[in-house]
Every structure is written in C-alpha cells, then in structure tokens.
Amino acid sequence: xxxxxxxxxxxxxxxxxxxxxxxxxFRGKSAAILAGHIQAPERLVxxxxxxxxxxAPLAAICPSFEFVECPSEGFKQTDAYxxxxxxxxxxxxxxxxxxxxxxxELKLAERLLQARGVICLDDFTNLNFSQILAATYKYLxxxxxxxxxxxVTNEKAYLCRRRDFExxxxxxxxxxxxxxxxxxxxxxxxxxxxxxxxxxxxxLRFPLPGEVGRYYGHELYKQHYxxx
Numbered sequence: 001x002x003x004x005x006x007x008x009x010x011x012x013x014x015x016x017x018x019x020x021x022x023x024x025x026f027r028g029k030s031a032a033i034l035a036g037h038i039q040a041p042e043r044l045v046x047x048x049x050x051x052x053x054x055x056a057p058l059a060a061i062c063p064s065f066e067f068v069e070c071p072s073e074g075f076k077q078t079d080a081y082x083x084x085x086x087x088x089x090x091x092x093x094x095x096x097x098x099x100x101x102x103x104x105e106l107k108l109a110e111r112l113l114q115a116r117g118v119i120c121l122d123d124f125t126n127l128n129f130s131q132i133l134a135a136t137y138k139y140l141x142x143x144x145x146x147x148x149x150x151x152v153t154n155e156k157a158y159l160c161r162r163r164d165f166e167x168x169x170x171x172x173x174x175x176x177x178x179x180x181x182x183x184x185x186x187x188x189x190x191x192x193x194x195x196x197x198x199x200x201x202x203x204l205r206f207p208l209p210g211e212v213g214r215y216y217g218h219e220l221y222k223q224h225y226x227x228x
Contacts, residue, residue, distance in 0.1 A: 001033055002183040003153055003204065007118055008037040009179075010171050011089055018089030018114050019043040023072040023105055024122070028053040030092060035062035045084060047075050048095070071095070072105050088112040094122035099131035106139045110147055116164050119147065124157035141198075149201040151176075157201070165200065169228025172202045177214045180204075191216035192224040200228070
C-alpha cells in the first residue's frame, strides 16, 4: 500500500495525470488506494467478473468510480476500454493470477498505458503463483513490448516503458527509502546486483537481522546505485 502510494504521489508531483484501471477488485482495498489519488477529470475503472466491492467506503473516497463486470479478457470489447485506451497512468493487475490471463493482461495493460504510466503486478514474487513470473518474463522477452520492470517488492512488480526507466529508476534509487520512512516504514533497503540492459530492476525490502544502511552490498555493488 505504501509503495503504491509513493509511486502515485511521484506521478502527481511531476504533473502526470491520467486514468487508472484495476483488474481484479474483490472487496476494493487496493482500489481504495487508487481512489485516493483520483482527481477530476481522471477516471477510476474497476474490472472484475463478480461484484463484491464494498461500495460505500469506496464511493466515499471516489464517488465517480466505474465498475465493469466482466473478466479482463472481455474488457477490450467494452466502451470503457475504448475510452481509456492509451490514457492511463496506472494499471493494477490483480485478477485470477492464471498464466495465460496474466500474459494477456500485460498485453492489455500496455495498450492502456500513457507516457510515464506504470503497470503494477500483484503477487509477482509469491511462489504460490509462480506462473505469474513465467507469464511476465515470457511477455517481456518474447514479444515486441516496450515494458521493463523498474521496482520489485515482496508483493508486487512495477513496470514502465523503457523510455521512462531513467525517470522512475532515479526516483527509486534516490528517494523511495525516505518516502517510505515518511509513511512509517523506516530503515528499508534497496538491492541491485546487476544492471544488464535487459534487466535493471531494483528490489525494495525490509532489512535482514543486523543489516545496516540502505544499499545492499554497497561496497561490492556501489556502481549499481550511482545511476538508474
């Protein structure tokens, strides 16, 4: 929740506006984070095959949210999709976690994304759903995608277009630890042990017992923290 808030706030700080879409809503807890960052005329579109949203608390935050009752596979055929295609600054993928669904959702999310937009994948490192990793890397390395992960946590992965990697990567390296501390999560660590052009993502985590400093292996990997 805090990381999502950091990324959304960073976009707003840089005057990046646009719609938000979430695939897989359930009761609406993560949707509430998105809703708290919606400013007119931005739109929040929530997509799920079943309607289980706690509507009253969500509507109190964002009265104008839109719910589309369909699986993500059917969203492309809706008027809502056509109206936000290429105009989204944040897309949260948190639906069935199935391999084929995740692959197709990445394709769909990329079409929704605008300049300096972000795709957030839920349960990326949860090996109970290891198919998410397989689907993600198949998409990244076997299609003509422009997506690239810039941040990974124990819960989610954050992706942007390659041309925007410097923008978001610099924020993660230089500021995200402090931004998380402002949200009550102190002494976090970022880890980066390779900067291959094909993969340069940064890992944000809690410190290990006895670990000090904000950079993992700083003496060995110092050059990886100097620039995005």
